[in-house]
Structures are given as C-alpha cells and as structure tokens.
Amino acid sequence: MRMFKDLLGLEGLSPDEIRHILQTAKPMKEVLLRPVKKLPTLRGKAVYTLFYEASTRTKTSFEMAAKVLGADAVNIGVSQSSVNKGESLLDTAKTLQAMQTDLIIIRHAASGAAGFLARHLEAGVINAGDGQHEHPTQALLDLFTMQEKLGDLRGKKVIIVGDVLHSRVARSNVWGLTKLGAEVVLAGPPTLLPPELSVLGVKLSYDLDRELPGADVVMALRLQLERQQAGLFPSLREYSRSYGLDRARLRATGKETLILHPGPMNRGVEIASDLADGPQGMVEEQVTNGVAVRMAVIYLLMGGTTNVVA
Amino acid sequence: MWWLKNIYAVDPSGSCGKRDILIREGKIEANAERLSPEEVAERAGGEPVESLNGEGKYLFPGFIDAHTHLREPGQEAKEDIASGAAAAVKGGFTSIIAMANTEPPVDSRGLVEFVRTQGARAGLARVYPLGTVTKGMRGRELVEMLDLKEGGAVGFSDDGHNLQNSEVMRLALEYAKLTGLPIVSHSEDENLACGGAMHRGKAAARLGLKGIPSSAESIMVARDLMLAAETGGKIHLAHISCRESVRLIREAKERGLDVSAEVNPHHLLFTDRDVDLFNTSLKVNPPLRSEEDQEALLTGLLDGTLDMLATDHAPHVWEEKARPFAEAPFGIIGLETALAAVWQRLVVPGKLSPKRLAEVWSLAPARRFGLPGGTLRPGSPADLVLFDPEWRERITSDSLASKAQNTPFLGQELQGFPTLVWVGGEPVLRGRQLCPAGDGVRHR
Numbered sequence: 001m002r003m004f005k006d007l008l009g010l011e012g013l014s015p016d017e018i019r020h021i022l023q024t025a026k027p028m029k030e031v032l033l034r035p036v037k038k039l040p041t042l043r044g045k046a047v048y049t050l051f052y053e054a055s056t057r058t059k060t061s062f063e064m065a066a067k068v069l070g071a072d073a074v075n076i077g078v079s080q081s082s083v084n085k086g087e088s089l090l091d092t093a094k095t096l097q098a099m100q101t102d103l104i105i106i107r108h109a110a111s112g113a114a115g116f117l118a119r120h121l122e123a124g125v126i127n128a129g130d131g132q133h134e135h136p137t138q139a140l141l142d143l144f145t146m147q148e149k150l151g152d153l154r155g156k157k158v159i160i161v162g163d164v165l166h167s168r169v170a171r172s173n174v175w176g177l178t179k180l181g182a183e184v185v186l187a188g189p190p191t192l193l194p195p196e197l198s199v200l201g202v203k204l205s206y207d208l209d210r211e212l213p214g215a216d217v218v219m220a221l222r223l224q225l226e227r228q229q230a231g232l233f234p235s236l237r238e239y240s241r242s243y244g245l246d247r248a249r250l251r252a253t254g255k256e257t258l259i260l261h262p263g264p265m266n267r268g269v270e271i272a273s274d275l276a277d278g279p280q281g282m283v284e285e286q287v288t289n290g291v292a293v294r295m296a297v298i299y300l301l302m303g304g305t306t307n308v309v310a
Numbered sequence: 311m312w313w314l315k316n317i318y319a320v321d322p323s324g325s326c327g328k329r330d331i332l333i334r335e336g337k338i339e340a341n342a343e344r345l346s347p348e349e350v351a352e353r354a355g356g357e358p359v360e361s362l363n364g365e366g367k368y369l370f371p372g373f374i375d376a377h378t379h380l381r382e383p384g385q386e387a388k389e390d391i392a393s394g395a396a397a398a399v400k401g402g403f404t405s406i407i408a409m410a411n412t413e414p415p416v417d418s419r420g421l422v423e424f425v426r427t428q429g430a431r432a433g434l435a436r437v438y439p440l441g442t443v444t445k446g447m448r449g450r451e452l453v454e455m456l457d458l459k460e461g462g463a464v465g466f467s468d469d470g471h472n473l474q475n476s477e478v479m480r481l482a483l484e485y486a487k488l489t490g491l492p493i494v495s496h497s498e499d500e501n502l503a504c505g506g507a508m509h510r511g512k513a514a515a516r517l518g519l520k521g522i523p524s525s526a527e528s529i530m531v532a533r534d535l536m537l538a539a540e541t542g543g544k545i546h547l548a549h550i551s552c553r554e555s556v557r558l559i560r561e562a563k564e565r566g567l568d569v570s571a572e573v574n575p576h577h578l579l580f581t582d583r584d585v586d587l588f589n590t591s592l593k594v595n596p597p598l599r600s601e602e603d604q605e606a607l608l609t610g611l612l613d614g615t616l617d618m619l620a621t622d623h624a625p626h627v628w629e630e631k632a633r634p635f636a637e638a639p640f641g642i643i644g645l646e647t648a649l650a651a652v653w654q655r656l657v658v659p660g661k662l663s664p665k666r667l668a669e670v671w672s673l674a675p676a677r678r679f680g681l682p683g684g685t686l687r688p689g690s691p692a693d694l695v696l697f698d699p700e701w702r703e704r705i706t707s708d709s710l711a712s713k714a715q716n717t718p719f720l721g722q723e724l725q726g727f728p729t730l731v732w733v734g735g736e737p738v739l740r741g742r743q744l745c746p747a748g749d750g751v752r753h754r
C-alpha cells in the first residue's frame with residue numbers, strides 16, 4: 001500500500017487508500033475504549049500542531065491521538081503578533097524545517113496552505129482544514145462513523161445540508177463519499193449552493209424536504225453566523241425553517257437516518273437539540289471516532305507498518 | 311547606416327513582404343523591394359554601412375506595450391524603470407506606457423517628468439508615463455490634467471483600482487477632453503470582486519477559492535461605456551477578460567463611441583482550468599477566465615472589437631508570490647515572454663497573422679496614445695525589431711532582465727524572440743544582449 005508523506009485532502013486519494021485509513025482506525029478505536037489508553041508505538045516522536053484558526057476541538061483531538069500513540073504533541077503557538085508582523089507561512093516553513101520536525105498538523109484560513117507547507121518541508125503535513133478547500137480528517141471520521149453504523153456505503157444516500165459554498169467539510173466529504181460509492185445530495189439555499197458546485201459531480205438541491213425520503217445519513221454543516229450579516233440569507237429563522245434539522249422533518253426519510261454534524265453546533269439553527277441528542281444523533285460518536293481516525297493517519301504517515309495493537 | 315537585406319517586413323500601416331530596408335540618422339531611410347549596392351552607397355553618403363542578411367527573419371515596427379507596471383518610484387524591490395525598460399527591449403518592446411499606481415502615485419507633473427527622466431537614463435525602451443485620474447488615486451479630486459500632459463503624460467488612469475464613484479468617472483471623461491488624452495479604465499466592481507482570488511466558476515468551486523465573477527468587470531465596462539457615450543469622452547478599457555465585456559464594446563463601437571480596449575496575452579493563453587492552489591504566477595486581476603471567455607477575446611481581437619494586446623506586466627517580489635494562492639498578490643510579468651508566447655501559441659498555429667500582431671501591438675497603441683511608431687514608412691523613427699522565429703530560450707530567474715520572476719513560463723522554453731532591436735536607429739539589443747547607451751543617457 002502506497003502511503004503519502006502528507007494528508008492534504010481526499011480528492012487525491014484512491015478508494016483503496018481511504019479504505020486503508022478507515023481499516024487502520026478500527027484497532028485504534030479499540031485502544032481508545034481500553035481503560036489504559038496508551039501505546040508505545042511512537043514513543044520519542046513529536047507531532048506539531050500549527051493552528052492559525054482557533055479550533056479547540058480539532059486541535060485537542062489531534063493532540064489526544066498523538067498522545068495515545070505515545071508521541072509528544074507540541075503546540076506551536078501562532079501568536080497573532082507574529083502574523084501581524086508579516087511573518088509569512090514560508091518563514092514558518094523554514095523555521096519548522098530547521099527544527100527537523102517529523103509531522104506538522106496545520107489549520108489555516110487560506111485554501112492550499114497545507115499543501116504549500118508540504119511543498120516546502122521534508123516533514124509530513126496533515127491538513128486540519130485549509131480555507132474552503134479540504135478538511136480530510138473530518139471527512140474520514142464522518143466516513144468511519146457512517147461505515148460503523150451502516151456497513152458498506154455503496155448505494156447509501158447521504159444528504160449534506162447547509163453552507164456548502166464555504167465548507168471544506170462538505171468538499172472533503174463529497175470526495176470521500178463518492179469514492180466509496182455513496183449517493184450524495186448537497187442541499188442549501190441558492191446563495192450558499194451556487195451552480196458551479198456541480199463541478200463536485202453530485203446532485204445539488206434547494207429543496208431539502210424533497211430529498212429526504214430514503215436518506216441514510218443527513219449531515220448538517222455548521223452555519224457561520226457572519227454569513228447572515230454578509231447578506232447570504234435573510235435570517236436564521238428563515239434558514240432554519242427551510243434547512244434546519246429536527247425530528248419532525250426527519251420523519252420524511254422513512255428510516256432511522258443517522259444525523260451527523262461536524263460541531264460545534266448552533267442548536268436551534270441548523271439542528272434541533274432533540275435530534276442532536278437523540279438516538280440518531282452521532283455527534284458524540286464522531287468525536288470519539290475523530291481521535292481514532294487521527295491516530296490512524298498519524299500512525300500511517302509516521303511510517304507505521306507493523307501491527308500496532310498486537 | 312544599416313542595410314537589412316531581403317527581410318520579411320511586416321508593416322501594419324502598409325503591406326508585408328520581402329524588403330530591403332535602410333536605417334540612417336535614427337530614421338527609416340528607405341523601404342523598397344530591392345536596393346542595389348549603388349543606391350545604398352549613394353544613400354549612405356560616405357557613412358559606413360552595416361549590412362545584414364534578413365533571410366528567415368521578420369522585421370516589425372517596434373512593439374508598443376500600453377500597460378506596464380514599472381513600480382518606480384516607491385516599490386523598486388519589485389522593479390524599477392531601468393529593469394522594466396531592459397525587460398521591454400528583450401521582449402521586443404521599443405515603447406512602453408508606465409502605469410501611475412506607484413508610491414507615491416504619479417499625480418503631479420513633477421512625477422510625470424521623473425518617470426520620463428528615468429526612462430531616458432535607462433536608454434533602452436521609450437518610457438511614456440500615464441498620470442493618475444485622481445489625486446493620490448483616492449478617487450475624489452481630479453489631477454491637473456493639462457499640466458500633466460505638458461509634463462509628458464499620454465493618458466490618465468487609476469489602474470490597480472477602479473473609480474467606483476461614477477460621478478468622478480463622468481467628470482474625468484469630461485475634463486480630459488481638454489487634453490485629448492484617453493482615460494484608461496480598470497473596470498472592476500469592488501463589491502462583486504471583493505476577496506476573490508480567481509474567476510468565479512467551477513475551477514474555483516473545486517479548489518475552494520473565492521471567485522471573482524465576470525460581472526465584476528462587465529458591469530463597470532457597461533457603466534464606463536454609458537458615461538463615454540453621455541460625455542463624448544475618450545476611453546480606453548484595460549485588460550478586458552470576459553465575453554460580456556467584448557459584446558458591450560462591440561455594440562459601443564457600432565454606435566461610434568470613442569472607445570478602445572486591450573486584452574492581455576495571458577487571458578488568451580490560459581484559462582481558469584490552468585489554475586491550481588500552488589502556481590501563484592497564474593494569479594492575476596482580472597482573473598484567468600473560462601474557455602468561452604477566451605474564445606470571445608480572440609474573436610474580439612481578430613474582428614477589431616479589441617484594439618490591442620498589452621502585457622499588464624506586473625512584477626512582484628518572489629517572497630510575495632511564495633504564499634498560499636489566496637494570500638499572494640495579483641500579477642504576471644509579461645514583457646520578456648509575451649511576444650514569444652503569443653508567437654508560438656497564436657501566430658504559428660495560424661490563429662493570428664503577423665500583420666494583425668503588428669497592428670494590435672504596435673500600430674494601435676501608437677495611434678491611440680499618440681506615440682511615434684507603428685509603421686515602417688520611410689521617414690519614421692527607426693524603432694524596429696528583428697525577430698528570429700527559430701530562436702529558442704529557456705526562461706529562468708537568471709535569464710530575466712526584470713527583477714521579478716512571477717511568470718507562468720518560468721522554467722519553460724519558448725521559441726521566437728527578437729535578436730536585434732533598434733530604438734531611434736540605435737541598437738539597444740543585439741544577439742539577445744542589451745546595449746546600454748555610451749554616456750548613460752540617450753538623447754532622443
């Protein structure tokens with residue numbers, strides 16, 4: 001199995017590579033469920049997190065994944081001052097190169113930032129979200145969660161609803177899901193679902209209710225509240241009426257549909273609490289699976305080949 | 311005196327064919343089908359004659375680039391007038407028009423004269439300044455257009471920014487009538503373009519980059535044309551990039567408006583499908599658009615809707631471009647590569663004739679901006695380009711005379727270059743090497 005130096009996105013991965021990561025995440029999850037969550041696998045190694053956008057949840061997940069594998073997780077504080085002083089990503093890359101780092105986990109507001117870093121570094125790079133481009137580990141944990149509950153995803157109907165235009169989570173999920181054979185529908189208001197998104201090769205729909213019948217999974221995207229101020233939709237209330245998920249609306253699927261959300265949730269806007277916290281809600285599963293999937297990615301990128309949990 | 315024998319001369323103001331051409335005292339002395347040694351000796355009047363066999367070569371009137379950013383004063387790390395003028399003659403341009411968005415912007419007569427002086431000191435291509443339209447390029451008060459014209463400005467532009475205030479644009483078009491010079495418009499609705507990094511379309515959607523819709527340009531083109539119609543003003547539309555703009559300009563010309571327009575070579579040679587997240591040398595404003603837009607641009611250039619080619623040579627420091635795509639500045643350098651690239655990809659395949667090439671890159675800018683050049687008629691200034699269609703060159707950071715290297719052709723080999731360039735009858739490029747003037751200043 002060919003393994004890359006970096007994980008930058010799912011668009012460039014083959015279905016087999018995606019399956020391999022998901023397969024590797026299974027034993028990782030078993031480790032997580034043990035009372036003593038610690039492996040000696042990567043003892044003495046360090047992974048570095050470099051978060052230009054605040055995200056406690058994703059960063060903590062990566063840090064925990066590294067620690068369970070026995071590696072040290074070092075946070076490179078990106079002080080706003082050094083950014084403001086004009087220290088460029090290229091300068092940062094040079095510094096990291098000089099530090100002989102093994103693996104960098106980066107989140108950045110610019111699409112392509114992770115790939116940029118990977119091009120300038122010998123170290124491996126994991127994209128923890130780059131602009132509106134990709135967020136591969138989020139999609140992998142979503143795929144893992146769906147597979148765990150539904151088995152093979154071929155032919156399964158997955159609806160991703162919300163601010164698709166600005167969502168790296170949606171893009172990565174579309175690539176991953178279609179590679180694994182799922183049927184994907186993207187739903188949202190026209191201002192957040194412009195026609196050029198047809199390039200992703202899946203169905204676009206403004207009418208969520210019409211798409212719901214038969215859906216195996218509905219994933220609500222987090223709605224950035226600034227989008228309303230930018231005029232992309234008139235009010236949270238109107239958004240919620242057409243695209244907010246609640247139990248009554250979800251009856252239309254005719255199934256025990258899984259509800260996913262990448263978090264943090266705007267309860268009562270894109271998702272109602274009764275649904276998020278109910279039996280169909282996968283949000284907590286997603287958090288656990290996130291650590292497992294990130295363990296798998298870190299393990300594979302750091303050259304892990306042996307049976308880790310033997 | 312120079313005697314160019316049996317060379318394929320492309321005269322956009324006349325005809326094309328094999329010619330014998332004499333250059334003497336800074337001017338084209340003769341342009342005839344064949345000259346005898348006796349005739350030549352008589353014309354030389356005792357002066358030594360340097361003769362040159364032009365077999366297999368083309369002779370063009372010097373190319374004129376109506377849109378360059380030379381960055382001086384203020385941003386000399388990117389480029390200066392001397393390095394820009396050197397890049398120009400290496401690429402076959404004997405005259406270049408310098409945009410006014412420097413630091414400070416060229417909004418006074420003193421600065422116009424400074425740009426001209428620096429051009430003369432460089433002694434390579436002729437450098438013609440544009441003045442800004444508004445003081446400080448702030449989009450409010452008009453510059454002293456008459457004074458700037460007396461200082462040598464050949465037009466007015468706040469290029470780099472669009473004049474968002476339509477009333478200011480209207481006033482500029484009215485007032486500039488006193489000068490007879492065109493207002494050069496960078497047509498861009500800043501609200502529609504806001505924050506975008508590339509053309510709004512499928513490629514941007516796939517890459518997760520914010521798009522700049524075609525309407526960001528065409529809406530302002532429509533506005534500018536309406537104001538030109540209302541005022542009877544003289545307008546030149548810079549870097550037209552999309553189909554809708556071409557249609558609007560075509561209609562405006564049918565109605566007889568005093569409008570001209572340019573297209574940049576990169577918009578004819580690349581589309582948004584060539585853009586990836588890492589090649590920031592393809593990040594340019596207006597952005598590389600769709601294939602349909604590209605087709606409309608070429609059609610427009612061939613049918614005369616678009617009058618001229620212009621590079622929009624926009625140098626940047628390497629580190630500024632070595633950033634994630636969304637954070638890199640807009641701009642492509644073109645002076646040293648544009649002619650070769652257009653030759654290779656448009657002229658050689660027969661999409662653009664050598665004569666049309668000379669019309670749109672020499673005659674049209676000369677006429678529109680009132681510059682000498684654009685012709686091979688005897689008596690005209692000998693700004694000439696000997697072009698070798700076989701000459702191949704690899705574009706590298708070392709080979710470029712420009713201080714910048716933000717070109718999509720970096721590392722590639724191009725074919726078809728000027729091997730001898732005269733400005734005012736003096737060689738400024740010979741065998742691909744620059745020939746600076748002896749005393750540092752060329753007095754023309």
Ligand SMILES: [Zn+2]
Pocket residue numbers: 469470471496548549595
């Ligand atoms: Zn411009």
